Amino acid sequence: MTLPLTIIGGYLGAGKTTLLNRILTEEHGRRFGVIVNDFGAVNVDASLIANHEGDTISLTNGCICCSATDGTAEAIARIVKRSADFDHLIIETSGVAEPGKVARNAAGFRLPLDGVIVLADAEQLPEQAANRYAGRSVVAQLRQADLIVLNKVDLPSPARLDETRALIARHAPGVQVLETEQARLPHAVLFGVGHGTAVAESTSGPETTHEHTAGYVADLVERGPICRATFEEFAQEQMGQAIRAKGYVALSEALEVRYLFQKVGRRWTLVPDGSWGDKPPRTRIVKIRIREHQ
Numbered sequence: 001m002t003l004p005l006t007i008i009g010g011y012l013g014a015g016k017t018t019l020l021n022r023i024l025t026e027e028h029g030r031r032f033g034v035i036v037n038d039f040g041a042v043n044v045d046a047s048l049i050a051n052h053e054g055d056t057i058s059l060t061n062g063c064i065c066c067s068a069t070d071g072t073a074e075a076i077a078r079i080v081k082r083s084a085d086f087d088h089l090i091i092e093t094s095g096v097a098e099p100g101k102v103a104r105n106a107a108g109f110r111l112p113l114d115g116v117i118v119l120a121d122a123e124q125l126p127e128q129a130a131n132r133y134a135g136r137s138v139v140a141q142l143r144q145a146d147l148i149v150l151n152k153v154d155l156p157s158p159a160r161l162d163e164t165r166a167l168i169a170r171h172a173p174g175v176q177v178l179e180t181e182q183a184r185l186p187h188a189v190l191f192g193v194g195h196g197t198a199v200a201e202s203t204s205g206p207e208t209t210h211e212h213t214a215g216y217v218a219d220l221v222e223r224g225p226i227c228r229a230t231f232e233e234f235a236q237e238q239m240g241q242a243i244r245a246k247g248y249v250a251l252s253e254a255l256e257v258r259y260l261f262q263k264v265g266r267r268w269t270l271v272p273d274g275s276w277g278d279k280p281p282r283t284r285i286v287k288i289r290i291r292e293h294q
């Protein structure tokens with residue numbers, strides 16, 4: 001399958017670099033190619049660096065980090081040439097850029113867009129959105145997101161946090177929101193679920209006074225072949241609460257084709273992905289949802 005692409009956006013100080021540092025250095029078993037604007041802000045432990053040459057850092061875990069000094073298109077081209085070496089491509093946009101435009105510009109490389117993830121500062125967002133100079137960009141970023149990560153929820157007062165939530169609901173209705181601290185999120189939520197029948201439960205960090213997020217739970221959905229119309233209804237309704245989902249689908253209209261289903265936030269795709277081989281056609285999807293406090 002072609003190298004999937006994720007765009008990470010958000011206004012200045014939202015936590016994009018913190019998230020990228022986690023992606024690059026934590027143990028996740030995935031090889032990411034990451035393109036950043038502010039190369040110097042990425043603070044990678046020297047013990048993890050296998051090679052540092054020009055605008056590229058190669059890490060011992062198979063990930064690389066490239067600067068977009070010469071332009072995003074040039075950086076994408078460098079990684080695409082080595083696409084067999086990676087599982088996923090991530091582009092971090094600048095704090096004032098619109099991630100949707102970056103995604104459209106990257107479309108020329110025919111990389112499947114896995115999702116647009118936008119980080120927002122739980123304490124600063126209302127002032128940022130109201131700023132006469134930056135406000136339009138801040139709101140545009142929220143509207144273009146498939147998934148919004150509301151970061152630093154431990155900092156604002158309850159009243160301010162409610163104000164921030166209301167602002168997001170007003171400007172980005174229907175977009176799923178994850179609340180967290182210090183950009184702590186499981187990789188499976190952002191970039192795909194693991195292999196096997198389930199994904200290990202993980203949390204977004206120590207519990208706080210905010211009642212929202214106790215962690216993430218993975219559920220396995222299995223059934224026989226399904227017609228496309230029924231599946232599309234299932235994807236819209238039954239998967240509506242899933243933050244992330246991935247799996248194979250057997251369509252009764254084309255049993256010889258194995259279809260790959262992926263969902264991140266409000267975006268989902270269903271594309272042909274080879275054949276079933278010796279295995280009987282069967283729909284099998286892992287979905288990740290937020291576990292609420294009881």
